[in-house]
Amino acid sequence: MFNEKLTESLGKSSMIRAMFEEGARLKKIYGEENVYDYSLGNPEVEPPAGVIESLKKYVNSDEPGLHKYMNNAGYPDVRRKVAAYLQKKSGVALDENNIIMVCGAAAGLNVALRAVLNPGEEVMVLAPFFVEYGTYIEQSGGKPVIVNTVKDSFQIDIEAVERAITKKTKALIINSPNNPTGVIYSRESLERLKNVLEMKEKELGINIFVISDEPYVSLVYDGAEVPNLLSIFDKCISVNSFSKSLALPGERIGYIALSSRIPGAETLFSIMVTLNRTLGFVNAPSLFQKVIADNLETAVDVESYKKKRDLLYNHLTRIGFRCVKPQGAFYLFVKAPIEDDVAFCAAAAKYNLLIVPGTGFYGPGYVRIAYCVDMGMIERSLHAFTKLAKEYGLC
């Protein structure tokens, strides 16, 4: 009666959602305070003061025309500001015709993939990865090709990427800092990747776009460097959102930046602007376009995330868990002490710990802990992690 494929797949609802429902059940029984919900990447922090100030400024200004249609690419002045900001960061020449304001990164990725893919073309994704990349690619007529990263370090396995490239390869999605691992791909690995991509492009007579999904680019710890992908890859399409950096996930605001080094970038821009309209986004929400344009240099309090990371990382490694120390984002990707990560998450739920199986991110044998939560909850949860570790003889 409805779309058959979607009706069938409803049964296999996502693991994150399953955890979410289990959480609701547990909270009813034990009370909100006594359930430790690490399942969702929904930032607990409020937007920075500068964002709230800008929002109040516009809303209280009674300026006419704040809520009207504009060009489907977004307000030209907002796009110019984003272009100038990114040009400074990347060293790549950018102007308003390289920027499309979009309804968040999910929208941006859908627009970008549709714009470049012909039916059956392949898009490489580096596992573990945010699982909806696969859906976005399939919806856009493409085929996801999963390439594993290096065991335990989760850095890019350049040889594996090289082996995965075929005549049908059209793009590679890079997400650094990474969800779910918190890893930042090193400059050295990205430079090697660039060489491999360029070599294979020549060898096979193909074009490979690097689609960079960058929502965590401002959430970085210990002064770590996030190499700018626009500066490294000529055929780079950078997609960003302010969901995490400005804690505005509900407002759906982000942008696509097309490198001016892409041959035919003007054509690609026109295709994307048309797609932004026809896919149903039409334009990024107008009021928040203005708000973010005032706050491009702003970010949420990274120190507070760092404290959470340190508390949890130090505790977990002390009690015997193994985990790469995340340099960015707000996730810990912890090795499960047994092979079956789904069973391990079920065991954790006995201690009211809600964590998500790595299998849901094509990272089996691991679990994701989203620490974008209240510090008090982390503190209260530590004894539960200790009990869990004891159950598995880790301490």
Added chain:
Amino acid sequence: MFNEKLTESLGKSSMIRAMFEEGARLKKIYGEENVYDYSLGNPEVEPPAGVIESLKKYVNSDEPGLHKYMNNAGYPDVRRKVAAYLQKKSGVALDENNIIMVCGAAAGLNVALRAVLNPGEEVMVLAPFFVEYGTYIEQSGGKPVIVNTVKDSFQIDIEAVERAITKKTKALIINSPNNPTGVIYSRESLERLKNVLEMKEKELGINIFVISDEPYVSLVYDGAEVPNLLSIFDKCISVNSFSKSLALPGERIGYIALSSRIPGAETLFSIMVTLNRTLGFVNAPSLFQKVIADNLETAVDVESYKKKRDLLYNHLTRIGFRCVKPQGAFYLFVKAPIEDDVAFCAAAAKYNLLIVPGTGFYGPGYVRIAYCVDMGMIERSLHAFTKLAKEYGLC
């Protein structure tokens, strides 16, 4: 290098856009004041006072959590308010699980079409129509089937609909009050349509959804009745936006209402919520969900639109043009005095009148005049219409 189909179709850019560019050219030469731009449905009015008050209330409240993720279907309390409002209007039982908040009607239509269509299934559209319906249907894997309305009255041609139904028919899009004609489909014709659809469903063993695109439902003149489609059609999916009724087109806020009479409505709801996420919308913008929930009974000043309609309609018919008197929306669909509506629009541009060929809406031989513009512009433009009428010997 990019998607080939989209690259090719860039050449044939939309007629509305062509007019928009011609407008920019003319405004440079003759000055903003002396160009009469009737090409876009971008409401000139500001949102009602109640909307601005609500917006200020939330933004100035410093209430935490205003900009966070919520359920992909939208805030439950907002959905309950929308459900209660629509239940009162339609008499159909509705609750929060019948409502999905979406990023405007274009988003809602894309979600709705994807949810019901299997590859190759057909969707009937009543010409003339908003031309992007065709793109939405094709993107969703379906095939648009164009059914003409009755000549000159633009009411539904029931027999033509009956003839167009095949075993592959899955849906019919209805847009009343209509863009581009301003016509409201009569209750009598909708009741006859209901009978025909039910008869053909039984005869062919199919399900036909009525997808109602309702952005103009609050913009109605002379006390005309807009029959509520949820109350008439059991398999009704109502899609609405606040772009026109609350003059918020830039903010991308609307909803889908699924009739509880649809067999398996819970399954359809789950499919749509998933699609809202995976198609990249994720959720409707959070702040404006709250704002519209306070303003469901509010609408922009319809009297000001009525004055514009009357001034322009009376003038155009007095100087010899023929046009159905629109009962809703903010468009006049005027018969061109020559067969070639594109040539007629080019002739109008000589008098700095920017109007859009009906061919762009599958309504050849007509032109669309969007009168959601400044009253002063309408007044200044009247002499230009008179000159145009004289050129064609109408007066």
